[in-house]
Amino acid sequence: MRTIIVGLNFGKGDFDASMEELHLLVNSAGGEVLAAVAGTRKAPDAKLYIGSGKADEVKVEAQIHRADCIVFNHAISPAQQRNLEEFFGVRVMDRTALILDIFAQRAKSHEGKLQVEMAQLEYMQSRLTGLWTHLERQRGGIGIRGGMGESQLEIDKRLISERRMKLKAELAKFERQHKTQRLARTRGTGLNISLVGYTNAGKSTLFNHLTSAKTYAADQLFATLDTTTRKVFVEGAGQLVVSDTVGFVRDLPHQLVAAFRATLEETIQADVLLHVVDAASSVRMEQIDEVNKVLKEIEAEHIHQILIWNKIDLTAHEAGIERDENGKIARIYISAKTGEGMAQLREALVELAENHTPDWKREREQANEWANDPRFRSN
The missing domain is CATH 3.40.50.300 (P-loop containing nucleotide triphosphate hydrolases)
Structure with a gap:
């Protein structure tokens, strides 16, 4: 996947090392880093995280390199992700989603796959509301609050909750097995x-x-x-x-x-x-x-x-x-x-x-x- 990486220096830690690590993470996920865009801010922008000026710079880089994905070296909110994807016209991922993707690719055992799926569902569930905001504005009829977007959001939440419950039960079995094996081993x-x-x-x-x-x-x-x-x-x-x-x-x-x-x-x-x-x-x-x-x-x-x-x-x-x-x-x-x-x-x-x-x-x-x-x- 053709990727642009983006990072903001807030004056904490070794910024260059953090960006280098993000580059390695993208490579580990199977992506190709075509360009890196860095900036300095005191705090994230509420709408686009990196601000409109830096967002324009990233958009130009994405168009030049025909990028498929833009990866941020930070955790961004669902609303910011939605705004950025609309602005860039390509997929946007944050650091958390990238690491989850790598774990999903590397998990080999049945337990490992269940653990990664559980983490992905928790990440997804926390972002559903923000990602569905554009549909929640719809109405189901005169004087009736609701509509397709709101009902779809509730369906997605219910499906995720049900799947998480099943995963928790399966992972609990593995935990009991681990305890038994540990006692026998030690x-x-x-x-x-x-x-x-x-x-x-x-x-x-x-x-x-x-x-x-x-x-x-x-x-x-x-x-x-x-x-x-x-x-x-x-x-x-x-x-x-x-x-x-x-x-x-x-x-x-x-x-x-x-x-x-x-x-x-x-x-x-x-x-x-x-x-x-x-x-x-x-x-x-x-x-x-x-x-x-x-x-x-x-x-x-x-x-x-x-x-x-x-x-x-x-x-x-x-x-x-x-x-x-x-x-x-x-x-x-x-x-x-x-x-x-x-x-x-x-x-x-x-x-x-x-x-x-x-x-x-x-x-x-x-x-x-x-x-x-x-x-x-x-x-």
Whole structure:
């Protein structure tokens, strides 16, 4: 699809990096970016988001390149989308719709497809009223408020609500299955580890290196959507459970976070999060912040986290372990691609396993404390 990308700089964050990421997102969705139009504003325009002057500029670019689609690097309202499509005469998408489209293309498992459909329906439902405004003005007869547009809007809302209810029921079954599988998998094992991080940081490559698995890993955004879990034996640390999760991105649609909550449950239940960071990225600190925002949204911010500084083969960093002022592991420098630093990572896993108290042992210790507590003794 021939695409023009549009972004406004509101003076927050790294604007150039954000536009570059939008370019990559369009490519990931199968589109071709023909031109980029950028501008600066203090606040969005209520009608056309980018204002009439900048909209004229975008329209000229769209006509020159015969664009099929214009993608905004922002979340735009349904009314703004309608106004822009009427003005440009071509399809308009915002960043949220683009990410949902990529997830829909990449979802392979039945559960993944259901999760993406749920997110798409929630996104669509929130926009129906604005998109149907031009029909809601119609009347059904003299003195009667209503008409084709209004009735069609109600039909669409009802159909979406019914489909969402069915999807929720199916996803609830998957959630119960996940819980049963998790209990069976973690019984008798030691550390439960979850790999998290920004998309394309190298989580799947690291997962394959640790577990000898053959999960799909590629230099592209959202290469992996489904959570993959493997048991792995590490000498000195015993048997560990390692999970590879979906990558995050700035402004990840909340609809996706909600729909993928069952998948992200592996993250919530982990003992340790290995937060994989692209050490070669110029915006790695912003990416770390974005990942932490999502972790907070899924209530996983309290879980012990270690930064894995990946892709050091593209930087001047040397493999090794960095500790905080208390002597605890804070950061590990590795290259999952070349294998540099993997020995140090395994050393760190051994140390983490030694300091980890399994759930069964923790429950037994707590039971012994209660048994010895005078307040709980019978006379």
